[in-house]
Amino acid sequence: MDQHTDSGQDPVETTSGNHAGHLVQGVSMEQNGYLLQEVAAPGTIGEAGELSLTITGPDGAPVTEFDTSHEKDAHLIVVRTDGTGYRHVHPVLDEAGRWSLPWQWEAAGTYRVYADVVPAGAGKNLTLTRTVDVAGAFTPSTPEVTVTDEVDGFQVSVEGDLSAGSASDLTISVTRDGQPVTTLEPYLGAYGHLVALRAGDLAYLHVHPEGAEPVAGEVSGPDVEFATTAPTPGRYYLYFDFQVDGQVHTAQFTLDTTGAADTRTSADATSEGHGEH
Numbered sequence: 001m002d003q004h005t006d007s008g009q010d011p012v013e014t015t016s017g018n019h020a021g022h023l024v025q026g027v028s029m030e031q032n033g034y035l036l037q038e039v040a041a042p043g044t045i046g047e048a049g050e051l052s053l054t055i056t057g058p059d060g061a062p063v064t065e066f067d068t069s070h071e072k073d074a075h076l077i078v079v080r081t082d083g084t085g086y087r088h089v090h091p092v093l094d095e096a097g098r099w100s101l102p103w104q105w106e107a108a109g110t111y112r113v114y115a116d117v118v119p120a121g122a123g124k125n126l127t128l129t130r131t132v133d134v135a136g137a138f139t140p141s142t143p144e145v146t147v148t149d150e151v152d153g154f155q156v157s158v159e160g161d162l163s164a165g166s167a168s169d170l171t172i173s174v175t176r177d178g179q180p181v182t183t184l185e186p187y188l189g190a191y192g193h194l195v196a197l198r199a200g201d202l203a204y205l206h207v208h209p210e211g212a213e214p215v216a217g218e219v220s221g222p223d224v225e226f227a228t229t230a231p232t233p234g235r236y237y238l239y240f241d242f243q244v245d246g247q248v249h250t251a252q253f254t255l256d257t258t259g260a261a262d263t264r265t266s267a268d269a270t271s272e273g274h275g276e277h
């Protein structure tokens, strides 16, 4: 994995810059004058339809030009508010500035939709979000802390401490039938793509892939490294997309920050006397 070490800072992950206090995105439908308009989607479970959205710019007109980031012009993340039902998809843009893709819900509840885009001229990545309600009986799940997942025959685990307020290194390992998987293919500019959301407000953390940058046609594994910073103590949902034999799989983890007793919320944590709020 160290055969082709990074010669510089990875150019694909410079989106949110180094601004202190800007560690999360994805809690607002507006950023820098760019506004995520209402998200259209089927209103009930099992109804085949389309999910679509439009982003308007500071001038109020739909944005029709986007820059490529992580190999795509837009990344859509959809997750239910309890952290389940995660999907990471890439919609298609029409000339009028409308992004869409075929869509069907599998479970009722309220979902968060994140559009991760770089409007041409905006100069930076934006993560705009709105909620979508899906009718039906909703039984929220209460995710336990879990650092391993089994998906499509792969066993995936995450190692490393997520500490609040400072950069954390996380190593994700993929095995199959007890054997390390060394055939991870480049996916979205790295050997896997990690999304981290904060339980409570589903804020979207900035995550850097670490280590060697992928070379087209080369494979890696079983370890993939990332760095992220949990802005506050508490619980986080992690979603790791990886590609093997052209197929993308998603593993899910739930982590609590270390140094924080079990499942405290950040509100509880402030009573410890950090005095930051």
Ligand SMILES: [Cu+2]
Pocket (backbone or CB within 6 Å): 072, 074, 075, 076, 088, 089, 090, 188
């Ligand atoms: Cu994407």
